[in-house]
Amino acid sequence: MVNSLVWTPDEAKYLKAIFRWQETVASAEDEKRRREAEDAARSAWEQKPAAEFRILVIGGRGTGKTALLTRFAQGTFHGEDHPPDPFYERGRRHPVTLDMTPPTITTTTTTTASTPTLPTTLIPSSPITKSNLQPHPNNNSNGNHHSPQTQTYKQTYMIDTLELPSKHLHSNPMLAQALSITEAAVLVYSVRDDASFRLAQGLAEFMHEHFSPASSSSSSFSSAPSIRRSLIVTTTSSSIRPRSFSPSLIAKLAAAAGNIENTTAVGGGGGGCDDKGRICPLILVGNKSDTPLSSCSSSSFDDDEPVAVLQSQRAVARMRMPAAERTFCFSRCRPRLGKGWTRYLRWSARRCCGCGGR
Numbered sequence: 001m002v003n004s005l006v007w008t009p010d011e012a013k014y015l016k017a018i019f020r021w022q023e024t025v026a027s028a029e030d031e032k033r034r035r036e037a038e039d040a041a042r043s044a045w046e047q048k049p050a051a052e053f054r055i056l057v058i059g060g061r062g063t064g065k066t067a068l069l070t071r072f073a074q075g076t077f078h079g080e081d082h083p084p085d086p087f088y089e090r091g092r093r094h095p096v097t098l099d100m101t102p103p104t105i106t107t108t109t110t111t112t113a114s115t116p117t118l119p120t121t122l123i124p125s126s127p128i129t130k131s132n133l134q135p136h137p138n139n140n141s142n143g144n145h146h147s148p149q150t151q152t153y154k155q156t157y158m159i160d161t162l163e164l165p166s167k168h169l170h171s172n173p174m175l176a177q178a179l180s181i182t183e184a185a186v187l188v189y190s191v192r193d194d195a196s197f198r199l200a201q202g203l204a205e206f207m208h209e210h211f212s213p214a215s216s217s218s219s220s221f222s223s224a225p226s227i228r229r230s231l232i233v234t235t236t237s238s239s240i241r242p243r244s245f246s247p248s249l250i251a252k253l254a255a256a257a258g259n260i261e262n263t264t265a266v267g268g269g270g271g272g273c274d275d276k277g278r279i280c281p282l283i284l285v286g287n288k289s290d291t292p293l294s295s296c297s298s299s300s301f302d303d304d305e306p307v308a309v310l311q312s313q314r315a316v317a318r319m320r321m322p323a324a325e326r327t328f329c330f331s332r333c334r335p336r337l338g339k340g341w342t343r344y345l346r347w348s349a350r351r352c353c354g355c356g357g358r
C-alpha cells in the first residue's frame, strides 16, 4: 500500500526476511571479529609480551568506556539490547602488537637479511628476538647493507586497561591513586553530550595539575627542564622490572586501547610528568561519533565539523607539557561501528598543532 504504514502480508514477509538477514550478517561479522581477536590474543600471548602496561580509561557516565574496551579486546560491540558481559570487571587485558623501528641504526659491517644483526645499544626497550625481527619490505634483500639501515620488527605488549567507575571521578584522591598506578590515560567523552565534555575538561585540568612539575615538591625539574623528555617511565607491576619506555610508545598503546586506528600516526598527547618523573601521556577520545553529523544541533557545527573537535584540541593544548610528545592529542571514535573512521583521524591530524597529517 502506498503512503501507508500498513503492509500487505507479502510486504511484511519481505521486510521480515530483510531484517532477519541483516541481523544474521551483523552477528556473523561480530562473531568473526571476536574469533579473530581471540586468535590474535592467543598467538600474541604465545609470543610472550615484551612488557605490560596499565592504561586508565576515564570519563563520565555512559560515555562508552565499556564499549571502547569491549571493541578493543574482543572486536565486538554490545548495544543496549545485549545482556551485560558477566566476565567484564571494569577492565580488559589484551595484547597489542606494534611495528617498531629502532630510532637509528648504523651498521658498518655487511649483514644478511636472513640473519640481521642490530647493535645492542640501539635496541629500544626490550629484547628483539629472531622470531619477531622481520626485514622491512623496502630493505635491500641481497644481503649487502651499508649504513644507514632501517629494519622494522614486531613487538607485542600486554595492555591492562582499567576503567575508573564514574562515581569515583569526583574523588580526587581516588583519581590520583588510579593515575599513580597507570602508565597512560584515555579520557573519554561522548560527542553527543556536552556535560560529558565539560567533565572531561575538568578531568584534563586535574590531570594537568597532577602531572605538572610545578605542582611537584621536587625542585629538580625546574632546575633541569631539558631532562624531562628522557625521564624513565617505570611500570608499577611487581612482575615487571623497571625499564625505560618512550612516551610515544606508551601513547601508541593507549591509542590502541582507545580504539584509535592507525596508531603509527599517534605519537603522544597531553600529559606531563609527576614528581617521580613518570610521564603520563593522555589521549582524549570523543566517543559515539557514529552519530550522523546532521543529527546534532546546528549550533555545534563550524564549517561542517563539530565544534567539539576544536574544543577538544584546545583542552588538550592547554594541558600540553614540555615532557609530552608534540604530535597527536585526541581523536574521535565509534566502537559501535568498529573501524573505519580515519576521516576524523586525518581531519584532526591536519589541525593538530604543527603535526601535519603524518
Ligand SMILES: Nc1nc2c(ncn2[C@@H]2O[C@H](COP(=O)(O)OP(=O)(O)OP(=O)(O)O)[C@@H](O)[C@H]2O)c(=O)[nH]1
Pocket: 059, 060, 061, 062, 063, 064, 065, 066, 067, 068, 078, 079, 080, 165, 166, 287, 288, 289, 290, 291, 333, 334, 335, 336, 337
Ligand atoms: N551509538 C553508539 N552508542 C554507543 C557507543 N558506545 C557506547 N554506546 C552506548 O552507550 C551506552 C553506554 O555505554 P557504556 O560502554 O556502558 O558506557 P560506560 O562509560 O562504560 O558507562 P558507565 O559504566 O555507566 O560509566 C550503551 O548503551 C552503549 O551501547 C557508540 O560508539 N555509538
